[in-house]
Amino acid sequence: MTSRRGDGNIQPQVDRVAEARRVLGSLRIDRSSTAERVADALRELIMRGEMPPGMPLREHQLVELLDVSRNTIREAFRLLSRERLVVHHLHRGVAVRQLDEDDIHDIFRTRRPIELMAIEYSATAPRRSLLELLALVEQAEEAADRDDWEHVATMDIVFHQRLVELIGSERISAFFRIVHTELRLVFGIVERPPDLFARFVPRNRRLAELLLAGERATATSELEAYLDEGERLLTRGVRVLFSGSDAVDS
Amino acid sequence: MTSRRGDGNIQPQVDRVAEARRVLGSLRIDRSSTAERVADALRELIMRGEMPPGMPLREHQLVELLDVSRNTIREAFRLLSRERLVVHHLHRGVAVRQLDEDDIHDIFRTRRPIELMAIEYSATAPRRSLLELLALVEQAEEAADRDDWEHVATMDIVFHQRLVELIGSERISAFFRIVHTELRLVFGIVERPPDLFARFVPRNRRLAELLLAGERATATSELEAYLDEGERLLTRGVRVLFSGSDAVDS
DNA sequence: GACGGGTAGTTTGTTGAACAGTATGGTACC
C-alpha cells in the first residue's frame, strides 16, 4: 500500500485501480443465466399482478412465448418456487402462489416477534440507520401527496425491511425479503381502497421518531398497533375476495 | 355425514372409510420425483460429512454414479441450494457448502433474537409443549450416558427447534430448520472434543425447567449464556481448521 | 523469473426430440 516510486509519481498503482473502477463502475455486464432472466420476467409479471394467483404456468405455453427450451423454463420454476412465488405439485406443474387467510395470519405471526426484537436492537444501531428510516417515511409522505400509492406501499415494505436489518443478521434479512415479497403478493390481490397504505405512513413516522428518541417501550406498542391494523385490513381484504375460488398450497 | 340406511347397518360408509384408513395407513407410497430422491441421497452424504466442504459436485460424475440423467442431477442441485447445502456459481457448477467464521457469527446472530423472543412466547404456550422440551433434554441425557454424542447433538438441535416453534409461526419454523441444518454442517466439520455437546445438555435442562417455572427473565440470561458459549466453541473449532483452505461462498 | 497470450481439454448452460407415467375430463355402461 506504500508508494515505491519517486515523489513525482505518487501511488500510480492505486491510482490506476481507482481510475479503472471509476470508468468501469458504471457499465454492468449481464452475468446471468437464461433461466434467471426467465425467472426475472415471470417474477415481474407475478408481482405486478398480471398473472392471477392460482393460474397454472404451462411449460409448453412459456416455451413458445419466451422462446427458450423446456428445461430452462423448468429451471426458472425452481428459482421462483425458492422465493415462494409459485407452488409446485408433482405431475401437476406450477401455479402462481395463492395466499389465503391462514397465510396472512402466519406472515404477521412471523413479522411480529422479529420486528419487535428489531426494536430492541435499535438501541445499539448506529444513529445513521435510524435517520435513514425517517428518510424513508418522508419519501412515503411525498408519494402519498401525489397519490402514488404503489410507491407508498413499496416504501412501507422497505421501511420495515430496514427495521429488521437493524438486527444485523444477514440470514434474517434475506428471510424477511421473502416474507415481504409474499406480502407484496397479497397487496396485488387485495381489494383495496386507495388509502389503504396511507394509514400506515403516520404510524411509521411515529415509529421512526420514537426509535430516534430511544423510547423503545412506546415504539413497541406503536409497532404492535401497526401490525394488528395491517393484519386486520389485509385479512378483511382477502376475505371479500375468497367467494368461489379454491386455494393451492404447498 | 348421517346414516341413510336402516338401523341394523349403522354408518356403513364411515365404517368402510375408517377400515380402509386403518389398513392402508401403515403403507406409504413413494410420491417423490427422481430429482428429490437424488437430492435426498446427496443431502445424506453431505450431512454425514462424507463430502468435505468446498468439494465440487460434477454433473457427469454423478450421472454415472447414480445412473440418472444430467437434467435430473441439475434439478437436485437446485433443491439442495435452496437449503443452502451447496453453492452454485455460474459456469462453475456447485460445490458442497463451506461455512466460515463469518457464517457462524451470522448463524448465532440469527439464533439469538429469535430464540430470545421464543422465550417470551413461552408465556402463552401450552404446558404440554414445555414438558416436551424437558423430555428432549432427558433423551439427550440418556444419549450422553451411553456416549452417543451424535444423538446428543441431534437432541440439542431438536430442542432449540421446538423452542422456536413456540412462536407458532410456520415460516419462522421452516426458516430455522434451514439454519439448524447449516449448524449441523458446522458440527460435521469442526474439530470437536467428544464432550463438546455434553456442555450444552445441563444448560438446556435448566432452560426447560425455568420455562416451566415461568421464570423467563432468568431463562433469557441462561439462553444468552448458552448461545455465547456455543458460538465461542464453534468459532474456535473452525478456526483451528482453517489453516490453508479457501472459502467458497454466495 | 514474472507476465501476457495462445491453445487444448473439461465442465457447464441450453436446446430439441423423444417416451413413459400421471392427471383430467368425458362418455358409455350398469
Next chain:
DNA sequence: GGTACCATACTGTTCAACAAACTACCCGTC
C-alpha cells in the same frame, strides 16, 4: 349415481448435441 374405460394434455425423465465459459498448461517475450 356410480364405475369403468378411453382419449387427451401435461409433466417427469432421458439422451444427444453444441455453444460458451472456465481451467490449466505451454510458450515466447521482456
